[in-house]
Amino acid sequence: MISHVHRVAAILVLFCVLHGARAAQPLYALCAAYPPEIAALHAAFGVDEQKGFTRTMINGLAFHRGTYGGKDVVVFRTGVSLVNAAYQLQLALERFPITHVLFAGVAGGIDPALQVGDVVIPERWAYHAEAAYLNEDGRGGYFVPHYLKPKLPNFGMIFPTETGVAREGEEAFQRRADFPADAMLLAAARRALPKLPALRKGGREIAVTVGGVGVAGPVFMDNAKYREWVFRVWQARCLDMESTALAHVAYVNRKPILIVRGLSDLAGAQHGANPIDDNEASVSAIAVRVLRAIVDEL
Numbered sequence: 001m002i003s004h005v006h007r008v009a010a011i012l013v014l015f016c017v018l019h020g021a022r023a024a025q026p027l028y029a030l031c032a033a034y035p036p037e038i039a040a041l042h043a044a045f046g047v048d049e050q051k052g053f054t055r056t057m058i059n060g061l062a063f064h065r066g067t068y069g070g071k072d073v074v075v076f077r078t079g080v081s082l083v084n085a086a087y088q089l090q091l092a093l094e095r096f097p098i099t100h101v102l103f104a105g106v107a108g109g110i111d112p113a114l115q116v117g118d119v120v121i122p123e124r125w126a127y128h129a130e131a132a133y134l135n136e137d138g139r140g141g142y143f144v145p146h147y148l149k150p151k152l153p154n155f156g157m158i159f160p161t162e163t164g165v166a167r168e169g170e171e172a173f174q175r176r177a178d179f180p181a182d183a184m185l186l187a188a189a190r191r192a193l194p195k196l197p198a199l200r201k202g203g204r205e206i207a208v209t210v211g212g213v214g215v216a217g218p219v220f221m222d223n224a225k226y227r228e229w230v231f232r233v234w235q236a237r238c239l240d241m242e243s244t245a246l247a248h249v250a251y252v253n254r255k256p257i258l259i260v261r262g263l264s265d266l267a268g269a270q271h272g273a274n275p276i277d278d279n280e281a282s283v284s285a286i287a288v289r290v291l292r293a294i295v296d297e298l
Contacts, residue, residue: 026099028295029092030068030075032284033085033242037105038077040284044292047075058095061088065096069296074098078242082218085242089249100185100298101250101257104291106276106283107214107240108221108267110231116279117201119262119290120237121189122214125247126178128230128239129217132159151177155229167252178213179247182256186210188297189258196293199286208290212237214261216244223268239267258294262287 032038053066065074078085134142164173215236250257262283265276
């Protein structure tokens with residue numbers, strides 16, 4: 001016969017096993033920057049307080065935690081801009097036991113081979129506007145300060161630079177040219193893409209590709225000449241206002257990250273006015289659909 005002490009011990013062991021299993025369960029952060037993107041994210045992942053999601057407000061920001069496909073998720077808006085994205089992701093990482101960061105949203109297309117509606121999932125993210133702005137020297141060049149050793153071609157007075165980064169286990173700031181997406185998440189994306197049904201935009205089947213470089217900066221970029229320079233320097237596929245900051249924060253915190261961007265415009269290469277307003281909702285939905293397929297692979 002099992003004694004009362006043994007019964008209590010067995011219950012405690014079972015509790016510890018179950019508690020440990022729950023603690024080990026991944027928590028996926030699913031995020032987007034602004035209303036059209038977050039609306040698509042909520043719709044695709046069933047974010048609804050009537051369906052078991054709980055909302056937590058922190059510093060005026062809403063975080064919805066629940067489950068999707070048996071996976072624990074927390075869904076939130078990063079806001080537009082490098083500063084908002086960095087601050088709000090860092091806040092999320094400090095308040096929730098997030099294990100993976102996944103983002104979906106829109107961007108401007110930089111690669112001339114791409115069209116509006118296409119989706120890119122870059123392997124690396126760089127800042128295009130971490131730079132020194134220099135005076136002309138009157139001889140066709142610029143006064144370059146001694147500290148600056150340009151490694152990349154300039155755009156007039158704009159000389160791009162690397163970024164200093166510090167993280168746990170490293171005693172000094174390390175200079176980095178870019179920040180990586182996670183290899184495991186990239187592999188999941190590559191597995192997911194062949195399973196996706198054909199996605200269409202503007203009467204054509206869109207391309208969804210993994211690889212290459214994305215760039216981000218503090219400006220809404222809508223200039224053809226600058227676009228050409230960005231492609232020449234980084235061979236960038238897309239440009240936005242949050243992604244590199246998100247990848248930067250994930251790198252510092254040693255969290256795997258993957259960013260999916262649908263092209264809502266061509267960052268200045270179009271004829272006439274920028275078409276982002278006409279495309280942001282539909283392209284956000286396309287990008288989120290691709291992200292959902294990737295989450296299903298995890």
